[in-house]
Amino acid sequence: MKKTEIVTAWDTVNPDATARKRMLDHILTAGAQSDTVPADNSAIDKEKHSWFTWRFGLLAAACLALIVAVAVPLVGNMRTIELAASTGVKVTYASPPRGGSAAFDLVPRTETELLTGVDIFSGTVTKIDTIKVTFSDWDDYMSLLTVRVEKVLRGNLTVGQETVILVHPSVGQACSICQLSTAMNIGTTALFLGTPTDENSWAKSLDGSEVFYYSDVADYYLSDPVRPLFVQTSSGVAFYTYGWPTLEEQGTPTAENGVSTVPSMQVVEDFILSQI
Numbered sequence: 001m002k003k004t005e006i007v008t009a010w011d012t013v014n015p016d017a018t019a020r021k022r023m024l025d026h027i028l029t030a031g032a033q034s035d036t037v038p039a040d041n042s043a044i045d046k047e048k049h050s051w052f053t054w055r056f057g058l059l060a061a062a063c064l065a066l067i068v069a070v071a072v073p074l075v076g077n078m079r080t081i082e083l084a085a086s087t088g089v090k091v092t093y094a095s096p097p098r099g100g101s102a103a104f105d106l107v108p109r110t111e112t113e114l115l116t117g118v119d120i121f122s123g124t125v126t127k128i129d130t131i132k133v134t135f136s137d138w139d140d141y142m143s144l145l146t147v148r149v150e151k152v153l154r155g156n157l158t159v160g161q162e163t164v165i166l167v168h169p170s171v172g173q174a175c176s177i178c179q180l181s182t183a184m185n186i187g188t189t190a191l192f193l194g195t196p197t198d199e200n201s202w203a204k205s206l207d208g209s210e211v212f213y214y215s216d217v218a219d220y221y222l223s224d225p226v227r228p229l230f231v232q233t234s235s236g237v238a239f240y241t242y243g244w245p246t247l248e249e250q251g252t253p254t255a256e257n258g259v260s261t262v263p264s265m266q267v268v269e270d271f272i273l274s275q276i
Contacts (some may be wrong), residue, residue: 001103002036008027011111017241019048021069027157029123033042033272038271049130052071052125052177055262056164057246062075071116078179079092080092080093080095080169081093081131081216083212083213083216083217084213085199085213085215085216086211086213086216087210087211088135088136088205088209088210088211089133089134089135089205089211090133090134091131091132091133091134091212091216092131092132092134093129093130093132094128094130094131094132094141094146095133096141096170096171096172096173097130097170097173099142101174101175101176102151102169102173102174102175102176104169104175104176104177104224105163105224106177106224106227106243109227110225110245111243111244111245111275112275114193114223114227114228114243114244115272115276117195118154118193118194118195118223118228119152119154119155119156119157119193119194119195119196119220119234120152120153120154120155120190120191120192120193120194120272121149121150121151121152121153121154121155121157121163121192121194122149122150122151122190122191122192122230122265122269123147123148123149123150123151123189123190123192124147124148124150124164124187124188124189124191125145125146125147125148125185125186125188125189126162126186127144127145127146127149127186128143128145128146128171128184128185128186129140129142129143129146130139130143130144130170130171131143131144131170131217132157133203133212135204135205135206135210135212136205136210137205137206137207138205138206140168140169140203141169141170141173142166142167142168142169142170143166143167143168143170143171143172143181144164144165144166144167144217144218145164145165145167145178145184146162146163146164146170147163147164147165147190147192148160148161148162148164148188149268151269153269153272153273153276154276155194160250163194163220164217164218164219164220165194165218165219165220165221165222166197166214166217166218166220166221167184167221167222167225168221168222168225169181169183169268171184175223175225176224177226178225179226179228179240179256179257179258179259180225180226180229180230180231180238180239180240180259181225181226183231183233183238184229184231188229188231188232189231189232189265190229190231191229191230191237191265191269191272192220192222192228192229193222193223193227193228193266194219194220194222194228195220195222195223195228196219196220197213197214197219197220197221198215199213199215199235201213201214201215201221202214210236224238225276227240227244228257229244230265230268232265233261235254235261236252236261236262236263236264237261237262237263237264237267237268238254238259238260238261239259239260239261239268240258240259241253241258241259241260242258244271246266246271246275247260247262247267247271248260250262250267250271
């Protein structure tokens with residue numbers, strides 16, 4: 001078994017302290033028992049076999065001990081996100097959800113409304129994390145985009161700074177309004193209309209007793225996964241056609257319903273600056 005396979009297997013099982021000791025004892029015992037070979041082997045073969053099995057058993061035990069001492073505590077700390085203001089909710093790092101598709105409706109908003117109360121900046125995505133938000137009566141997946149800022153049209157960010165943006169539904173999840181968020185990957189360049197997180201940005205349990213404040217995990221959130229995004233692609237800068245009718249006049253519709261492109265990010269910036 002390769003070292004990476006040992007780590008992967010251990011992370012998957014994640015046994016408690018008693019189980020870890022039992023597994024370690026088993027490996028050491030198995031290593032000692034495997035030193036015996038059939039009587040008809042030559043003395044040289046027997047010596048080689050004993051040396052190999054002893055060395056392999058020692059290596060496996062050392063790897064396991066290292067995982068117990070270092071890897072497992074680190075993984076445990078990374079999985080759960082500490083929340084400062086939120087109450088009654090658990091947020092953990094998670095694997096992106098697979099399969100299925102969700103339907104969402106967008107609240108009608110004018111171009112002026114979409115450009116109100118947001119910081120406007122462009123940058124490159126350097127990291128994408130999926131998180132699972134769990135209340136007592138519902139749960140859902142969201143994404144955290146880490147973005148290296150490259151240009152600021154409005155707001156207090158500085159060029160070169162990294163900021164974190166909360167996106168829902170999670171990046172890559174199939175949904176009726178995820179045409180642009182699904183195009184996001186590490187290395188993607190985009191212009192964002194980010195709403196700063198504060199005490200008024202939250203999700204709650206159905207009865208209102210539990211609350212998840214977005215500011216516990218991100219600096220900004222997107223009001224939806226399509227209208228606040230202008231994504232650089234190989235064929236131009238993609239935007240949501242129905243959200244930006246003025247920009248649509250300069251755009252070229254794509255094969256994907258609801259998405260148009262303009263030749264460059266400069267076209268988008270000039271349009272936004274003319275509106276704010």
